[in-house]
Amino acid sequence: MKRFIAGLLIGASLMSGVAYASGGKFEVAFQAVQFYFDGVQKSPMGNQGVFIHQGTTYVPIRFISENLGKEVIWDGKNKAVLINEKLKEISYQDGTYRGAYVDSPMMQVGVEFKLESNIVTAFSFKHLEYKGKDYLKEEEDQTIIDLKAQYDELANYLIGKDIRGSLADLYKPGIIVTNTVDTFTGATLRGGKVISATRDALNRGVYKPSATENLNQPLLESYGDGTYRGTYIDGGYQQVGVEFKLESNIVTAFSFKHLEYKGKDYLKEKEDQTIIGLKAQYDELANYLIGKDIRGSLADLYKPGIIVTNTVDTFTGATLRGGKVISATRDALNRGLYKPEANGQSGLEIVKNYEDGIYRGAYVDGGYRQVGVEFKLENNIVTSFSLKHLEYKGINYINEKENQTIVGLREQYDQLANYLIGKDIQESLMNLYKPGEIVTNQVDTFTGATIRSGKIISATRDALNRGVYSYSK
Structure with a gap:
C-alpha cells in the first residue's frame, strides 16, 4: 500500500485566495508543501495549491488520489467526487483469437485475429452475414461486394495497432471508411458488430496460443457455486455448448449440451464410428476437468494430445480442437452463474x-x-x-x-x-x-x-x- 508524507514549509506563502465552504466563504493563504509517496518526492501541477484552515491542511484530491493509484471522477450532475480503484492495464496473451456477434437469430459476424504484445498482426472475418446474404461468398451483387470491402477497411485499420486503444475507434466508422456504396457510407456501417465480436474474442481468451506463450497462466477469479453454461459459435452456427458445476472452484460435473461440426451432430450420431470416436475424445477432455480446480486445469486443454491418447481414424488427441472447449467454458465463466446453488452468493458478482x-x-x-x-x-x-x-x-x-x-x-x-x-x-x-x-x-x-x-x-x-x-x- 502506498503511503505519503506532506512536509509543510512554514512561512512560505505562495498566494492568498478565497475558499468556499457549505456555510459561506473564508480567506486562506496557500502554502508550499512537499509531498513524498513511498519516499519519492512529487509536486502538484499548475495551480493545484495547498492551504491550511483552522489547523487542517487541505490538499488537491486528484493529485493525492492518483498518486495513491486511485481514479478520480467528478460527477457534475450529482456534485460528487468518485474515488475508485484504478483499473489495471490489461495485457492479452499472444496468439489467435476468435469471437462472434449473434443477432436475429443467427450469427452475423465472426472474427479471427492474431495478437503479439497486444498488437494486431492479422484480422479477418470468418463469417459476415445479414438477412440471408453471405457477404464472404457473394460474387454477383455489387452492393454486397462493396459493403464487404467497407468491413475489410475496418479490419485493416486495426492491423499494426494496439487492440486496447484502437478498437474503440470503430465506433466512428465514418472516419475510417470514406467511400460510399449505393446509399451506404462509412458512417452507416455497423462498427458496433465488429467491436462486439472482437470483445467477445478477447473475453474468451486466446483460442490458439503462440508457440512461445506461457500456457500455464491460471484464471485468477474465484467463482460462485452452481451451474454454468457457455457456447462456442463459428461458421454461422453453434458448434459447442457446455454445462458444468462448480463447488469452491472445483468442477464436480461437466457435459456437452451441443457438439456439432459441418452438419454432423456428435451427440446424436449412432452409426458413423468416426464421429462416435471423436465424441469419445471430447468426453475425455470433459472428464479430465472433473475433480480439478477450473482456474488451473482449463489451460491444460490447449494440449489435448497429452490428455487424449487414443486415435480415431486419422484423428489423434493432438488434432482435437481443445480451443473450442476452452472458449465455450470461458464464455460460461464470463456470463456468471446460470443457476446458483440454493445457498450461493449470486448477488456479489x-x-x-x-x-x-x-x-x-x-x-x-x-x-x-x-x-x-x-x-x-x-x-x-x-x-x-x-x-x-x-x-x-x-x-x-x-x-x-x-x-x-x-x-x-x-x-x-x-x-x-x-x-x-x-x-x-x-x-x-x-x-x-x-x-x-x-x-x-x-x-x-x-x-x-x-x-x-x-x-x-x-x-x-x-x-x-x-x-x-x-x-x-
Missing part, C-alpha cells in the same frame, strides 16, 4: 460501473439463439430493456399471437424485463435468479418460479461483457 449507451447480448443453446436482449444504461441505471429475440424449440415467443400459453409466457418474460427498468443493473440483475418473487401470474402450469430467468441473466451478462454496442445520442 457485478461490481463495476458501465459506460452509458446501448448494450446487446444473446443466450445460445441447442444450436440456436434462444434469447436476445437490448437495453440502455445511464449511470448504471436501466432506462429501457427489450427482448429482441425469444425462441424455444422452434416457437418464436415474440411473433406468436394465437397460442395463449406462449403469449402468456412471453408476458412473464416481459415482467422480468420491466422489473429491471429504473434500477441499477449492478443490484437488480441478480434478483432475477428468483423469478417467482417478480412474476406472480400463472400461465397454464407455468409459474414465475419455473420461468428460465437464467437465460435472461446470461444474455444480459453477455451484453455487459461485450461493452457498449452504440453510444446514446
